[in-house]
Amino acid sequence: MAATTARGLRTAGVALAALIALTAAAGCGSDSDTPAKASSRPGERPTKVDSPQQPEPRPSVSAADGRDITACADGNCEIVVSEPVKIPFKGPRGPATLSVTEVGLNAIAYTVKSGNGRSTGSASGPGQGCITVLRSNGSGNSCGGLGAAGRPSPQPDAVVIQAAAGEDGTAVFQFVSDR
Structure with missing residues (x-):
């Protein structure tokens, strides 16, 4: 029975370590709403991508002379x-x-x-x-x-x-x- 308990504790320990690693990875980053750009190099942290500027309003209908x-x-x-x-x-x-x-x-x-x-x-x-x-x-x-x-x-x-x-x-x- 001691062998079963030791094996269960080891399995629980591995599972707990994996859970902690996943939680830490998910929690890394900033509080910003700016999306991160994925890195192409392993181990490099993602960089922020600037939010696109709001486009100028575009008319839902066209005008013969445009904006002239x-x-x-x-x-x-x-x-x-x-x-x-x-x-x-x-x-x-x-x-x-x-x-x-x-x-x-x-x-x-x-x-x-x-x-x-x-x-x-x-x-x-x-x-x-x-x-x-x-x-x-x-x-x-x-x-x-x-x-x-x-x-x-x-x-x-x-x-x-x-x-x-x-x-x-x-x-x-x-x-x-x-x-």
Whole structure:
């Protein structure tokens, strides 16, 4: 019986040593959430891999003029934005500027200035946006659900601007003039 007990203790000791070795190996490392890069050399400790930078938001829809704000100079363009930006364009009474003040997930806010006139628009929520009509004698806004609205129609002596907030942190602006 003593031989059986000694053999059992030896087996338990080997098992305990293996368990301690596995626990120590699993517990090695840092508290960082940064993943470790495996080493190709035996016995070398893994090195940290830098976390990838967050990519710039990409629109879920494409815009005819991409991100090129200069395409709007004549009052006709379709662009996508992902951050505040100023977009100069030719309005009914001369130079005008649309200043995007906020772009976020399903959110957009902007101000249009032309001469002494000023118009603001903002919308938030899925499928939301605004339409601004800029005329030589004033402007008007309408914000809310855009549904399946396509490109706005040109109006005489006006620039029509449609802003659609995207669920991906971008917004699509369509400028349409009768020129």
